[in-house]
Amino acid sequence: MEEPLKQVFVPVVATPGGERTQLGVFSTEQDAWDVMRAFLSRAGSTNVVSGSIVAWEIDYVGEEGSFELAAFDRKNCPVCDELTFWIEGDEEKARCYYPRCGAWIEQNAYDPSRWDCGWPAANWNKRAEDYQHAFKGLVAMRAQSASAGMMERMPSREAWLDEKDRERRTIQQKKFDSVAEDITE
Numbered sequence: 001m002e003e004p005l006k007q008v009f010v011p012v013v014a015t016p017g018g019e020r021t022q023l024g025v026f027s028t029e030q031d032a033w034d035v036m037r038a039f040l041s042r043a044g045s046t047n048v049v050s051g052s053i054v055a056w057e058i059d060y061v062g063e064e065g066s067f068e069l070a071a072f073d074r075k076n077c078p079v080c081d082e083l084t085f086w087i088e089g090d091e092e093k094a095r096c097y098y099p100r101c102g103a104w105i106e107q108n109a110y111d112p113s114r115w116d117c118g119w120p121a122a123n124w125n126k127r128a129e130d131y132q133h134a135f136k137g138l139v140a141m142r143a144q145s146a147s148a149g150m151m152e153r154m155p156s157r158e159a160w161l162d163e164k165d166r167e168r169r170t171i172q173q174k175k176f177d178s179v180a181e182d183i184t185e
């Protein structure tokens, strides 16, 4: 017998004007995260600036039947400068969804006094004492790469969008697409 459903998980995104769009309703938190990440990876063509994953209690009477599990804010990436850098929560984690960049900041899972940041495109990682220092670490990586000519090897925005379009048709799961296409078109 399956466990009866007690909660559902709703990923929501919003524009600067506060217009909110639900991306779906899911019985597991993992599915809600997958749909949110799939959306963030192609949010470049939208004017969405924030997102959240909200848990809703089922069969709950009263006003407090929902709570926010995670929040996302969109900023320019300190490395590639695309508007594809998503900060999670109160600067708890950050990641650039520009696929050839992928810059990230994260608190170390084993040592909470330590932060890590990285730029997979250049295979670089650094450690830092807090989020702000990790962010500065990424800015420094960018400066070093610019002087080493790394940035020229990243594809143009147009090439990237073309590639994303191809990927979208072939790889992405249909249930995610049907939702995201409504929003991105």
Ligand SMILES: [Zn+2]
Residues within 6 Å of the ligand: 077, 078, 079, 080, 081, 082, 084, 085, 096, 097, 098, 101, 102, 103
């Ligand atoms: Zn980036």
